[in-house]
Amino acid sequence: MTTQMPLDNAAAEPQAVGQSITSSALFMVATLKPGADAASKVRAWCADIAALTRSVGKRVPTGNLSCICGFGSTAWDTLFGQPRPASLHGFREFGPEGRRAMATPGDILLHIRADQMDLCFELATQLCSALGDSVSVIDEVQGFRYFDMRSIIGFVDGTENPVGRKAVDFTIVGNEDPSFSGGSYVLVQKYLHNMTAWNALSVEAQERVIGRTKLSDLELDESVKPSSSHSALTTITQDGQEVKILRDNMPFGRPGAGEFGTYFIAYARSPAPIEQMLENMFVGRPSGNYDRLLDFSSAVTGGLFFVPSADLLEALADRQP
Ligand code: HEM
Incomplete structure (x- = not known):
């Protein structure tokens, strides 16, 4: 589990992990095509991401466009070799058959956020066009902000996120891995909900599942909050201190097809706290x-x-694995 070490203030500039809340997001997961040509194209692309984000974002200055790019463990070795981030590994699965946090393929993650979906869409288009046939996009989800910050299951989502300096301390790698300071770990899971079964529960029963009240988003009193509630099981401590992660989940779906989803995304200074919560x-x-x-x-x-x-x-463009 992460120890909260002081950040090196001279640390490199993070990507837009601390982006303020936006009304739209686009999540894209891609796998790298085999071969040296594909790898060198992706490396060169790393130097273009910031410039493309600036070009698209400038067209709507109030649109709050940002883009975060992450790399999976195997892809890191193929693309960039040594040194590698100290805590990067494949997605660890948890849970029994039928209730499993499963790993699925993914080498590159793009988390594009803006206050207008057209900005996300345009940037994704430009980024994909620059990648050409060096990758296969295997999952792409357009998320939307739903009423007062509610998840698709009707509860306000994100309330207990850390803010300000705490958000930085909980999400940005510091002196514990000096070659990678200013970096972050991100874990994603696409969830599908059985809304018919969920809506068949009374509001009180739903509140016991989440551990908060539905309308007013208040934490249930410890005397009535079940130890199996979502908020109880995702509250973790180390050395008596609560350890937090930074989430920016987005609802998505296709009502006509009966699809109702939550794209879960969380940033942390090490994968350990997110994995502890999953367990x-x-x-x-x-x-x-x-x-x-x-x-x-x-x-x-x-x-x-x-x-x-x-x-x-940006510098990874010049790496030789
Ligand atoms: C089905 C997908 C999920 C939904 C719909 C969901 C929804 C929610 C809601 C409504 C809350 C209460 C308000 C808040 O503080 O944000 C919450 C809290 C939280 N969730 Fe989730 N969540 C999901 C998955 C996850 C996963 C996979 C993790 C971690 C691995 C996680 C970690 C947390 C944490 C850390 C909190 C704050 C707990 C606290 O400090 O009280 N959530 N979530």
Whole structure:
């Protein structure tokens, strides 16, 4: 688990991990095509991401466009070799069959955020065109902000996120891995919800699943909040201190097709706290006391990526693996 070490203030500039809340997001996961040509094209592309984001973003200055790019463990070795981020590994699976946080393929993650979907869409178009046939996009989700910051299951999502200096301390790598300071780890999972079953619960029963009230988003009193509630199982401590992660989940879906989803995305200074939360949710704390949200939600993808600092991302273009 992450120890909160002081950040080196001379550390490289992070990518837009701390981006303020936006109303739209586009999530794209791609796999790298085999061969040296594909790898060298992706490396060269790393130096273009910031410039493309500036070019598209400038057209709507109030649109708050940002782009974060992360790399999976195997892709890191193929593309950039040594040194590698200290805690980067493949997505660790948790939970029994039927309630499993499963790993799915993914070498490159793009998390594009803006206050207008046209900005996300245009930047994704430009980035994909620059990548050409060096990658295969295997998952692409357009997320939208739903009423007052609510997830698709109707509860306000993101309330307990850290803010300000704490958000930086919990998400940005510091002196513990000096070659990668200014970086971050990001874990994504695409969830699909059984809304018919969820909506069949009373509001009070839903509140016991989440551990907060639905309308007013207040934490349930400890005396009534079940230890299996989502908020109980995702609250973790180390050395008596709460360890937080930074989430920016987005609803998505196709009502006509009966698809209702949450794209879960969380940034942290190490994968460990997010993995601890996944273990608590899927296996249970203690084992068997799992997150009842999973009776109504299935994770259909899972990926872990390292997000280099903005400076390193640009410099990676010149790396030789
Ligand atoms: C089905 C997908 C998910 C949905 C719909 C969901 C929704 C929510 C909601 C409504 C809250 C309460 C408000 C808030 O503080 O944000 C919450 C809290 C939280 N969730 Fe999730 N969540 C999902 C998956 C996850 C996963 C996979 C993790 C971690 C691996 C996670 C970590 C957290 C954390 C850390 C909190 C704050 C707990 C606290 O400090 O009280 N969530 N989530």
